[in-house]
Amino acid sequence: MFESLPPGLLLIVGGLLALVLRGTLRSAVLLALPILGAVQLWWLPNGYTINWQPFEGYLFEIVRVDELSRVFGYVFYLAAFLSVLFSLHVKDTMQQCAGIAYAGSGVAALFAGDLITLFVWWELTAVTSVFLIFARRTDRAYRTGVRYLVVQVLSGVLLLAGALLHYGDTGSLAFGKLGLGSLGRDLIFVAFGIKAAFPLLNGWLQDAYPESTATGSVWLSSFTTKLAIYALARGYAGTEILIPIGCVMTVFPVFFAVIENDLRRVLAYSLNNQLGFMVVGIGIGTELALNGTAAHAFAHILYKSLLFMSMGAVLYRTGTVKASELGGLYKSMPWTATFCIIGAAAISAFPLFSGFTSKSMILTAAAEEHHPIVFLVLLFASAGVLEHSGIKIPYFAFFAHDSGKRVQEAPRNMLVAMGIAAALCIGLGVFYQPLYALLPHRVPYSPYTMSHIVTQLQLLVFAIAAFVILQKLHLYPSERRATILGADWFYRRPFPALAMWSGRMISAAQKGFVVATLATLRGGGRVLRKLYAPPGPLGEPWPTGPAALVAAILLVVYLVSVYV
């Protein structure tokens, strides 16, 4: 009976259960669920499927377990456990239920064997996760949440449309290797691309994640984007366009992160950059590259949660994560500072940390497939990671100039969660074999070669030297309070303005139409009255069809301009 449940469903049920449970019992249940889920996954063999045929011709593969979904599944459960632990002190039922249900739908989506099942869970991740943004309970968070939801649901709608078109083309709903080349498969690609934060489709990520609660952004950072990476790896491995897309993703956020003042937004840019590495790996598409993508997603979820946790702890204690207002916090939050430095070292891919054992695989794959420019771009982006996540985050939060803030260290549950994540960041850097054993392909690969270690250390250490020298020369840009415009600007400023404008145009046109019609009626009235004396058809009230249509258009324009 245990194995006949779709993976992830346990967490969703748990989310509903948490609605009624209180206190310690709720905490215990929430902590136990991801562990139970992971045990269930361990139980299920590769190749395990659950099929459902509601009517002739439609076969839904609700569950399909294989190597690729398994490795993502384990790390999703791990992230869910850490997120529960980190937010254990939160007394907000909405957040706790939404968080665990969100993780559950993310897991369930990983094991969807067909596109419609995927769509259902895909949309549920959107609907459940938005509450983690609403939970901030500010007007700003509410507006951000609605924008986030619109974009996420749009991704789902594109997925559904693509799936149906694909079914029309092939008669199959199976979610396997798709590739580009038909409208349906292209739409699915865009749907995945929105959630994977492709360039220009990334606005929602930097818009929404930093507006969530101190604990909410830890949940958010783990699931949605990595689900998209999984989906791309499943459907579009070896699709070459992903290589340039991924390269752009690794590079452009780097510049924004330099000047961004909100440290959680810096992390959101950094997240985007890390996704770029994975997208490049998928685009290269060799077994080593796909292993690299899966390993990097695994390692990334842990160090990115750790970094979001440390900034969440800072936000929780000080009420802000603006670099311009922080500094010197290591004095009062030494544990958080230490864990943050470990996360920073892991994301920067220092040898002996998890980022090194995973990212080097993607770089090696790029080298083996003879992509000299891609290799150079990834090296450049690696220096960028060091800049914003390796140095900027820990330096401006915990060191730099002393802001004078003296606060309490983070609550114990937060520290334990950060401690476990930090231990895993080091653990996966040193004992990487268990992770490698989980990877989808059997490819011999050894991260610790002299060449890997020396070249990576050269890159990182000399980049740090550049930072020190720039600081000494007062050339490093100081932190300033500002809004840095990102891709979300397009739908936050010109689009609503355009909607307002077209709304006005429509109502003007409508007015003109009415005036013109009335004039025509008045002029032709006499003739018409002769032709159609009451109770003739024109003697009836104004037709409701066109009026309803105009009203509907206006309503859509109104909704878009108000809520987007």
Added chain:
Amino acid sequence: MNSTNNDDRGSITPKISAALEQWDGAKLLRVLWISCAALVVAGLVFDLHPHFGYEEIPLFHALFGFGAFVVIVALGAALRFVVSRPENYYEAHNGTEGAGLPEADLEVEPETGQPEDHLRV
């Protein structure tokens, strides 16, 4: 260390604080310069199995890391002129049209009155 005295996480916490305190400034810099020197030597001594022609430039990765960092910071700073807006940019113009104010119009006063030079390294 006074701030951590009322902390309930045992005596190791102040030690971590003290260690972090010790490791700033000159000590850290010394480690950095020694590592740079060691990596230069290592780069020249070991065969680093270059994949591409450009990797055969001596100390390519070190030079590239340094150069990339400088370029990133410089381009980032330049980007500020294009995409930086006042902090309340979106709120101030909610539901209205028109471009945001140029950044210079909203130069924020330093919050804490800290000296501009905030280097610890």
